[in-house]
């Protein structure tokens with residue numbers, strides 16, 4: 001190892017281990033509900049947080065020092081590939097995700113950017129072939145560069161729209177070159193600051209056209225990738241168009257994109273939208289659109305998109321329950337869209353942070369699997385909705401009733417009896433599954 005010298009490959013040592021560089025719960029070959037943990041938990045590392053961000057926050061520059069800086073941006077980009085694959089191998093993580101600008105410098109022109117991307121993706125491909133590590137998804141960063149001040153596919157400026165299209169076209173070419181399994185659209189600045197100066201309808205339609213162009217191009221190059229929209233309610237825009245799962249699904253359905261698009265759901269984005277993570281997963285699952293997840297956690301007292309590594313067992317377990325009920329994530333996976341805190345300045349913290357996130361998900365999986373085996377949630381639901389299993393309730397479910405027949409029933413039935421939910425007891429039982 002050149003960049004993580006002296007660190008050994010991270011292994012499972014069990015819950016009693018005191019070694020911070022070991023898995024305490026993630027035992028990749030352990031069989032859970034008939035398949036190994038590693039198949040349930042297709043972990044991926046995010047290039048941006050891990051390789052490019054060094055503890056910067058809205059109030060200050062980075063605090064961590066990394067050892068992969070070279071003489072110029074291209075040399076740094078090359079070193080980063082090397083370091084990144086060292087990290088993936090040390091953690092035995094089989095997937096990764098990136099934005100175009102994470103891996104290669106933009107240079108002074110689109111052509112130069114393309115050339116830089118070609119060089120770096122050649123290097124990435126070599127490493128992928130050598131290690132068997134795969135690309136979960138890539139995406140285009142269409143929000144950092146000043147040209148995107150007013151959005152990309154929802155910009156008011158057609159020249160900017162064309163530039164964004166050129167970035168996505170290249171992103172799909174790269175996806176084909178690297179065998180990417182998904183392609184993500186997070187609408188970085190697709191939204192508005194003020195409604196009175198926004199043509200909402202035009203911007204929505206342009207966005208839909210943009211997505212259709214991406215589908216057409218992926219067909220044309222023979223790389224039928226799974227597209228994913230990643231919802232977020234705000235930040236950087238005051239209002240983002242892909243507000244939450246329900247809003248993004250409305251858009252996907254309205255514009256005829258259902259066959260090609262699913263959702264990539266992020267924990268911190270869910271909380272920003274006033275939902276729980278498991279709520280977002282349930283909404284998508286119900287529509288057959290649960291594609292992939294960005295695993296992270298929000299620091300609720302701060303209230304912005306803090307992208308913390310997940311450590312909350314309660315919500316992780318309920319999220320894993322949704323994933324089990326969905327029969328897994330298919331082509332998707334669990335991407336740690338998470339960054340170490342500003343005070344975790346050692347390079348080794350990149351490993352311990354991922355280990356803690358992976359252990360959290362492993363524990364969440366174990367808890368959710370046990371709930372499933374015990375029929376814990378099924379039993380709760382069966383009891384709660386008992387009235388729809390027979391008689392009047394069954395007739396409602398079967399679509400046999402109307403307002404008149406229901407009124408006739410209600411007039412005759414003067415004894416409505418509700419049952420207790422025993423909610424406090426049930427929540428305590430959920431806690432039992434977490435320990």
Ligand code: XUL
Nearest residue numbers: 139186230266294305337
């Ligand atoms: C931003 C965010 C992005 C997307 C990819 O909040 O989550 O990093 O995951 O663009």
Ligand code: CO
Nearest residue numbers: 230266294337
């Ligand atoms: Co994300």
